[in-house]
Amino acid sequence: MILYNDILGTVGNTPIVRINKLADHKRKNIFAKLEFFNPGKSVKDRIALNIISEAEAEGKLNKDSIILESSSGNTGIGLSIVSRVKGYPNIIVVDKNCPNEKIKLLKALGATIVMITTEKNDSEDLTERRIEFVNQARDILDHVFVPNQYENPNAPLAHYKHTGQEIINFMEETGIYFKAIFISVGTGGTISGISKRIKEFDPSIQIIGVEPLGSTLFGGEKGPYLQQGPGNYFQPKNLIYHDIDLGIKVSDQDAFNMCRRLALQEGILVGGSSGGVMHSAIDMCNEIAGNVLCVLPDGGEKYLDSIYSDKWLMEKGVVVEQQNINDVHILNIDGLTDYSEFIRKLRGVVLKDEDQGTL
Structure with missing residues (x-):
């Protein structure tokens, strides 16, 4: 047990976990660094x-x-x-x-x-x-x-000294080496700091930046997007492209449905930028001969009324895949003492029985 002088002592040293069910159909080793273990629940x-x-x-x-x-x-x-x-x-x-x-x-x-x-x-x-x-x-x-996260060199320095080094320490301690690292891109600090440190360690590791479709950090047409945090319409000074091998874009629909899948299949509740990173990694993993790491920037508790709200997504024109919908099942108990019919149907819902799963 470690005693910290204050909450700031808990910043960093976030865990890395294996992704199991989502990547299983491609038989690929995908890992996630969970930045929501920081005290403010983000990178x-x-x-x-x-x-x-x-x-x-x-x-x-x-x-x-x-x-x-x-x-x-x-x-x-x-x-x-x-x-x-x-x-x-x-x-x-x-x-x-x-x-x-x-x-x-x-x-x-x-x-x-x-x-x-x-x-x-x-x-x-x-x-x-x-x-x-x-x-x-x-x-x-x-x-x-003004901290100025878009230009202050101490932003990427935090990731050079700590996040990037933590990834290197993990590889050296476990013997699990990554061929590619997927990182969400917004202000540029995270990817610039990590990529510089990783490339010093092993230049062959691919650094892949992920931004929303509609953001212009890696070119393309300017447009609206709903993902909060990643993306910009201008290039921040802290975004250094030198050590980035590839920049890709992900739609709100793909990012948000992946958030739902991560929660429902892996028990990992994350925000939209994390969904975008994971979607991109799974989509591209067959092109990468080796282990893949996703840096997941934040948790999903801040998006319960948006990404995890079927109503909000519908209003925004985002289609939620049926397997990613988890409804609340209402039981009106007025004048009712026998719950057996409801319970039998409930069993069908839990076991995904299409014939008996309607309440």
């Missing part, structure tokens, strides 16, 4: 801690400092945790596409929240507008420190 805790710690070491923060950042949610959550431990007030600028669960977490963690909104398409990426607001606020407010 962004790593950069939040490293950016603030380095800023303190460089004398950029003092007792009067306010931390101000644009975020789709996860970086804001990570920064809020670090801010509470270290004693800084913080402002997080989100937009109307941010899932409500993330807003609730930010409120619970004491962040001051600013939400950017517009009457335009719900799925339009508003990252650049959030950054525009942050830049103006920095010029007006006193003692403001």
Whole structure:
């Protein structure tokens, strides 16, 4: 048993697990690094801690400092945790596409929240507008420190020093070596840091970046997308292409259905970026002669009202595959004491018996 001085001691050293049922039909060894084991339930805790710690070491923060950042949610959550431990007030600028669960977490963690909104398409990426607001606020407010996850070199450095090294340690300790690593791409920090460290270790390991269809980080047409966190309409300075072998795109429908499959078949509850990464890995694994690792950025608890809501997906035009739907079965007990007929049908539902599975 390890005693940590505070919650920040639990950032990093996330587990790697084997994916079994999803990959079994292709007889491939696919593994997942579960970043939702970080205290803020995402990979962004790593950069939040490293950016603030380095800023303190460089004398950029003092007792009067306010931390101000644009975020789709996860970086804001990570920064809020670090801010509470270290004693800084913080402002997080989100937009109307941010899932409500993330807003609730930010409120619970004491962040001051600013939400950017517009009457335009719900799925339009508003990252650049959030950054525009942050830049103006920095010029007006006193003692403001902007972590700037899109450009701050201490973001990819966190993944170079820790995430990438953890993957190398795993390979050396277990003897399970990866031929390819699939990584979600948004601000660029995760893939740039991991890829640099991995390529130093073994240049033959493929680094494959995954972005939403509609994002333009790897070219293509700009368009709306619902995946929260990955993707952008501009190239962040922290996205370094040098060590990335391939960039691929995944649709909302494929990403979200894979989230459902991961939960229902593997017991792993993840967000849309993780679904996109896993879909891409399974889709491509027959082209890769060896083990594959997926870095899964965050957990699914923040998306229960979106990705895991049949109604929300239907409203957004995303088709949920029938095998990925898990209904609640209602039993009205008014005047009813014999439940046997319902129970017999329930057995058919549990065992997937099409003839007896309708309640």
